[in-house]
Amino acid sequence: PLAYMRGRTLNDSFVVLDEAQNTTPEQMKMFLTRLGFGTRMVVTGDITQVDLPQGASGLRLVTRVLGDVDDIHFSHLTSEDVVRHTLVGRIVDAYSEYDERRLAARRERDEATEFANRAERRAADRPSRPRDHLPKRGRS
Incomplete structure (x- = not known):
C-alpha cells in the first residue's frame, strides 16, 4: 500500500503503480518522489474510472504538472x-x-x-x- 512508501527510496527497481486514478494528488507526489537510482516507474490508470470526488485524482493532476518535464513520458490510450x-x-x-x-x-x-x-x-x-x-x- 502507498501508506508504507513514505520515507523510502526505491533504488534499482521496476515499480508499477496501477489504478493510479484513485490516488490523491498528495499520494501521487509521494509515490513519484520515491524514485531512486537505477529505477523505472510506470503509472497506469483510467481517468474515466475515478472513484474519488471531482478534481481529487492525482493521475489527472500529474499530466498537467509533469507534462513538460524531460524524461517523463505519457501514453494515452483510447x-x-x-x-x-x-x-x-x-x-x-x-x-x-x-x-x-x-x-x-x-x-x-x-x-x-x-x-x-x-x-x-x-x-x-x-x-x-x-x-x-x-x-x-x-x-x-
Missing part, C-alpha cells in the same frame, strides 16, 4: 486500444460522449448563472430613483 470484447470499446465511447454532454451542460448552466449574477450586480449598482419622482403618465 477505446481502440481495448483488448476485451469489441463491445467494451463501444461502451467506453458511449460513456465518453455522455461525459462530454454532461460537461457541456454544466458549462452552459454555469455561464447562465454567471450571466444572471452579473445582471443582478449591475442592477444593484444602479442608483434607484424614488417612486414619487417618476414622471406621471397622461398628465398635461
Whole structure:
C-alpha cells in the first residue's frame, strides 16, 4: 500500500503503480518522489474510472504538472486500444460522449448563472430613483 512508501527510496527497481486514478494528488507526489537510482516507474490508470470526488485524482493532476518535464513520458490510450470484447470499446465511447454532454451542460448552466449574477450586480449598482419622482403618465 502507498501508506508504507513514505520515507523510502526505491533504488534499482521496476515499480508499477496501477489504478493510479484513485490516488490523491498528495499520494501521487509521494509515490513519484520515491524514485531512486537505477529505477523505472510506470503509472497506469483510467481517468474515466475515478472513484474519488471531482478534481481529487492525482493521475489527472500529474499530466498537467509533469507534462513538460524531460524524461517523463505519457501514453494515452483510447477505446481502440481495448483488448476485451469489441463491445467494451463501444461502451467506453458511449460513456465518453455522455461525459462530454454532461460537461457541456454544466458549462452552459454555469455561464447562465454567471450571466444572471452579473445582471443582478449591475442592477444593484444602479442608483434607484424614488417612486414619487417618476414622471406621471397622461398628465398635461
